[in-house]
Amino acid sequence: MTSNLETADNPEQLERIVIEPLTRVEGHGKVTLLQDENLHIRQARLHIVEFRGFEKFIQGRPYWELPVLVQRLCGICPVSHHLAAAKATDMLVGATQLTPTAEKIRRLMHYGQTLQSHALHFFHLCSPDLLFGFDDEVRHRNIVGVIEDNPEIAKQGVLLRKYGQEVIRLTAGKRIHGTGAIPGGVNKSLDREEINYLKKDIEQIVQWGQGAVELIKRIFFEQLDYHMSFARFDSNMLGMIGAKGEFDIYHGGLRARNADGDMIFDHVDYTRYSDYIREGVKNWSYMKFPFIESLGAENGWYRVGPLARVNNCDYFSTPLAEQQRRIFREAGHGRPVQASLAFHWARLIELLYCTEAIRELLLDPDISGKDLLNRGALQHCGIGVLEAPRGTLFHHYEIDADGIVNKANLIVSTTNNNQAMNESIRQVANSYLDGNRLSEPLLNQIEVAIRAYDPCLSCATHAMGKMPLEITLLNENAEIIDRLEKRVTGEIQRCSS
Amino acid sequence: MLQSAANPDLIFTWGNPSRGDDALGPAIYELLQNEDLNGVDLLTDFQLQIEHAVDLEGHRQVLFVDASLSANPPFEIFPLQPLQDASYSSHAMSPQSLLAVYQQVYGCTPPPAFLLSIRGYEFGLGLPVSATANQNLLAAFNHIKRLLDVTQSDACTDFWPTGT
Numbered sequence: 001m002t003s004n005l006e007t008a009d010n011p012e013q014l015e016r017i018v019i020e021p022l023t024r025v026e027g028h029g030k031v032t033l034l035q036d037e038n039l040h041i042r043q044a045r046l047h048i049v050e051f052r053g054f055e056k057f058i059q060g061r062p063y064w065e066l067p068v069l070v071q072r073l074c075g076i077c078p079v080s081h082h083l084a085a086a087k088a089t090d091m092l093v094g095a096t097q098l099t100p101t102a103e104k105i106r107r108l109m110h111y112g113q114t115l116q117s118h119a120l121h122f123f124h125l126c127s128p129d130l131l132f133g134f135d136d137e138v139r140h141r142n143i144v145g146v147i148e149d150n151p152e153i154a155k156q157g158v159l160l161r162k163y164g165q166e167v168i169r170l171t172a173g174k175r176i177h178g179t180g181a182i183p184g185g186v187n188k189s190l191d192r193e194e195i196n197y198l199k200k201d202i203e204q205i206v207q208w209g210q211g212a213v214e215l216i217k218r219i220f221f222e223q224l225d226y227h228m229s230f231a232r233f234d235s236n237m238l239g240m241i242g243a244k245g246e247f248d249i250y251h252g253g254l255r256a257r258n259a260d261g262d263m264i265f266d267h268v269d270y271t272r273y274s275d276y277i278r279e280g281v282k283n284w285s286y287m288k289f290p291f292i293e294s295l296g297a298e299n300g301w302y303r304v305g306p307l308a309r310v311n312n313c314d315y316f317s318t319p320l321a322e323q324q325r326r327i328f329r330e331a332g333h334g335r336p337v338q339a340s341l342a343f344h345w346a347r348l349i350e351l352l353y354c355t356e357a358i359r360e361l362l363l364d365p366d367i368s369g370k371d372l373l374n375r376g377a378l379q380h381c382g383i384g385v386l387e388a389p390r391g392t393l394f395h396h397y398e399i400d401a402d403g404i405v406n407k408a409n410l411i412v413s414t415t416n417n418n419q420a421m422n423e424s425i426r427q428v429a430n431s432y433l434d435g436n437r438l439s440e441p442l443l444n445q446i447e448v449a450i451r452a453y454d455p456c457l458s459c460a461t462h463a464m465g466k467m468p469l470e471i472t473l474l475n476e477n478a479e480i481i482d483r484l485e486k487r488v489t490g491e492i493q494r495c496s497s
Numbered sequence: 498m499l500q501s502a503a504n505p506d507l508i509f510t511w512g513n514p515s516r517g518d519d520a521l522g523p524a525i526y527e528l529l530q531n532e533d534l535n536g537v538d539l540l541t542d543f544q545l546q547i548e549h550a551v552d553l554e555g556h557r558q559v560l561f562v563d564a565s566l567s568a569n570p571p572f573e574i575f576p577l578q579p580l581q582d583a584s585y586s587s588h589a590m591s592p593q594s595l596l597a598v599y600q601q602v603y604g605c606t607p608p609p610a611f612l613l614s615i616r617g618y619e620f621g622l623g624l625p626v627s628a629t630a631n632q633n634l635l636a637a638f639n640h641i642k643r644l645l646d647v648t649q650s651d652a653c654t655d656f657w658p659t660g661t
Contacts, residue, residue, distance in 0.1 A: 116548075124547055155602045162548035176543060 031425055031446055041429040045284060046422050046450065055408040063092050063382070063399045067181050070395070070410075078177055079113035079168055080388035080413075083250075084395040086181035087384025091271070092399060094376020095184035101369030102185035105171050107250050108361050109180060110386065112167025114249060115205075115354040117389035118306075118347050119164060121454045122212065123157020126344055130219050153215065156208045160351070163205050167358060170194045185373035195362055202359045206320070209355035212348045213324050220345055228331070230431075231340035231424040231449040234259035235301065236292060237308035238416065240387045241267065245314030247321070247353065249387035255312050256292055256302060261336050264292060270385035273394055279411065287418050290411060301419035304391030305453060306346035311336035316349075318356035324349045340424050343452040378403065388413045390454050414455040424449040502555030503538055506648060507608075508641070509552065510541045510562040517624030518617025521564035521634050524626060525615070528638050537645060545590040550599040558609045560644075561592045562637070564630070565614035571633035572640065577610040613637060 034043035054070070061069060066085040071078035083106055090098065098106070165175055170190060172178020180186050190198075220227045241255040242248035253267035254276065268276055280289040280297045291300035302308070311332070316322040328345060331337050337346075361367055384395045391413030398407035414421075428449045508529060512522035526541035540552055553559055561577070579600045580593035592612055599607040615637045617630045626634065 120546065151601055151604075154598075158547045158550055158598065158602055161546070162551045165548055 031450075033429055041426075044422070044426045044429045046418075046425055055410055058397070058405050058408040061405050063089055063397065063403045063405055064183055066395075066397065066405070067183070068177070068179055071177050077113065077117060077388055077390070079109055079172065080386065080393055081395070082172070082178065083110055083181055084384040084386050084388070084393045085397075086183065087251075087386065088382035088395045088397050089183035089384070090185075090374075090382070091384070092379050092382035092397065092403075093183040094379055095374040096376065097374060098185055099369070099371040099374055100366040101189050102372055102374070103251075104361055104364060104366045105186045105189055106181055108190075108358060108367060109168055109171035109178075110250050111354040111357045111361070112164045112171065114164075114389045115351055115358070116161045116164025116168070117454075118351040118354070119157055119160035119212075121389075122216070122344060122348060122351070123154065123160070125454075126451055130216075130344065156211065160205060160208055160212070163201060164354075167198060170198065182373075184375045187372065189369055189372065190367050192368065195368065198358070199362050202355070202362060206352075206355040206359055209348075209352035210320060213345075213352050216345050216348045217327070220341075227341045228337075228339045230445075231427045231452065232338050233340075233423050233427050234338055235303045235420055235423070236264060236295070237311050237336055238292070238302040238304050239309045239312045239392055240270070240385065241313060242317075243267070247309060247313040247316045247325075247350075249309070249350075251386070254385075254392075257312055257336060259336065259338065261311075261332075261334075264294070270394075271383045273383070273385065273411075274396075277394075277411070279415075285418070288411075288415055289419050290416050291419070302416070303420040304413055304416040305343065305389075306350050307337065307340075307343045308391065309387060310346040310349055316353055318353055318360070320356055321349055321353035324352060340427075340449055340452045343454070347454070390414055391416050414453070417453045417455065421450055421453055421455060424452070504536045505557040506536055507538045507540065507553065507556040507559045508562060509549070509559060510539075511544055512564050513543055515623060517619040517621050518627055518630040519564050519620045520626050521615045521617055521630060521637075522562050524634055525562050525638060525641065528634075529641065532642065532645075534645060536648075545592060545595050547590070547595075547598055549595055550602050553595075553599050553607055553610075554603065556608045559607075559611070560641070561610060561612045562641075563592075563612065563614055564617035564620075566617060566620070568614035568616045570616040570629075571636035572613055572615045574611055574613045574640075577612050579607060613641070 032043070032045050033041055036042050058066070058069065066089055067082050070085045071082040086106070168178065169175045171186075171188075172180035173188060180188060236256055236258050238254065238256045240248060240252045242252045254270050254273065255266045255268075256264040256276075258264055265276060276293055277290055278293045278297070278300075280291060282289060289297070289301065291297045292302060293300065310325055310328055313325070316325050328337065328342075328349060331342070378399075380398060382397045382399070386393055392411075393413050394409070394411040396407075396409040397405050400406050425446050428446050432445050508526075510522035510526040512519040514520040514523045523541050526539055529537075529539055538556070540549075542549070565573070577593050577596060579596035580591070581597045592610065596607045596610055615630070616633050617627070619627050619630075
């Protein structure tokens with residue numbers, strides 16, 4: 001299943017093109033392309049060039065610090081780490097079941113997080129590509145350009161994100177790095193005033209969620225062939241699923257389907273993830289390469305995140321999202337939708353689901369309950385898994401008798417998509433770069449393919465970076481023969497050697 | 498829609514507390530939280546994002562506070578204008594760009610805004626705030642307190658420098 005562009009036969013004889021760092025993704029990564037004298041792409045790799053080793057830092061810390069500590073992994077999706085760690089520590093403290101209030105408050109927090117994350121990604125980071133086209137003039141291809149040309153859409157993006165942040169603030173206690181989830185439950189529920197505050201705008205938020213899905217469908221169907229074929233390749237899909245096969249991003253079993261949609265495994269207890277998932281390493285990247293063990297590294301890699309989740313689930317429990325899921329699945333003609341750009345479409349269906357799920361929870365009296373905690377006997381091992389905005393997130397801890405962490409393993413969403421992102425750039429390189437002179441719009445197509453995954457490279461290697469873009473061309477003697485620099489201001493400058 | 502301003506003035510700091518001198522913004526926030534402030538909303542975050550335009554609404558004036566690698570020590574303060582500067586990278590939204598988003602979203606001029614840049618030196622992951630940056634931090638903190646003394650005694654006074 002892996003394409004043949006991972007490693008060239010004779011890399012020393014090829015011209016090297018480096019896209020570094022990637023823009024409009026979180027963290028610091030670079031893409032290298034090796035091009036031969038006839039301008040054919042011979043090797044394409046997404047490199048993750050920073051290393052932080054967060055799993056090591058955690059060791060030696062008491063387990064009750066974990067939900068607060070690990071969210072420092074990332075300023076972008078801290079709630080996902082907060083909740084995954086909280087789920088793991090539930091297991092450590094023997095809380096086999098949360099109280100209804102605790103589970104619903106956590107779900108509310110998670111839906112708020114997913115709503116704001118998806119809103120930022122679509123309206124801020126990706127809509128410029130989709131609304132203006134990939135070869136739009138670079139200074140226009142940004143959020144300010146979106147606002148200028150589509151003021152209402154941009155405003156909705158801002159306010160959808162703001163609403164999600166407010167849900168987080170009220171459930172987690174703070175806008176970022178909150179403390180709401182604790183081992184065995186939560187430390188607060190919502191009072192009447194807080195519920196009314198969120199209720200006030202929820203109908204508008206649901207309506208905008210519907211509008212967002214209609215927008216992406218319009219964009220998609222305007223150039224359906226192109227959007228369905230750009231960076232398209234077959235892959236397995238992995239994600240969490242509810243007990244009845246429903247879409248669930250907070251709790252459930254693991255489901256994996258192959259490229260035809262056939263089940264590889266289903267409703268797997270996530271605490272047994274290591275029986276099903278293995279993590280490979282490659283000497284050219286700090287990011288691991290997970291795969292389904294039964295299929296092996298070559299054929300067992302998979303995609304996670306919105307595309308996998310919407311393909312994998314049997315239904316959404318909310319009516320508007322379910323209606324949109326059916327339309328989405330029709331585009332696959334009986335198979336899972338495999339187009340990388342369909343991530344955007346799936347992401348907005350999830351955004352709509354979150355708005356509906358928040359609306360339902362705001363009507364549920366449990367969210368103002370007072371029964372917040374459950375505890376049992378302390379356990380040696382705790383595993384928490386959930387569906388973060390970018391995909392399946394695994395937190396696994398082991399503690400000693402004093403409650404001190406002595407082992408930690410984190411598989412973050414972007415890591416799960418590592419091989420798939422590499423496949424995407426190879427597909428784009430093959431389709432759009434091969435035989436062409438390189439230019440900024442062409443190179444942007446590679447970034448567009450990566451951005452579809454909404455990768456959080458800071459999570460994946462646990463470091464954050466700056467984001468200018470540099471493209472360097474080297475000849476076979478490693479001499480710089482050309483360099484393009486895109487600064488953080490969006491300015492592009494060609495630097496001659 | 499959503500939360501509205503509780504007080505006339507807003508001080509908005511940002512930075513990553515885990516990245517050495519990038520913590521100067523959040524550190525100012527911590528110091529100000531311990532002060533008895535009237536008429537001032539305090540906010541902090543890791544980075545500026547589009548939704549922060551909503552936080553500006555309803556305020557008479559805004560003081561942004563951030564660490565800077567290029568400011569003259571101990572700090573600089575200057576007024577800001579909305580600017581569509583294409584700082585579209587997700588970590589790099591500038592306060593000027595945020596003001597431009599405000600202008601577009603609300604269709605009106607944003608509140609007067611100023612940026613106080615505290616000189617930092619080391620931004621490595623896991624580093625503490627450097628000793629020199631700490632001195633700059635205290636100088637900036639004292640300056641903000643003086644500004645607040647003036648603005649709180651005269652509601653018409655803005656954050657624009659009094660002797661810097």
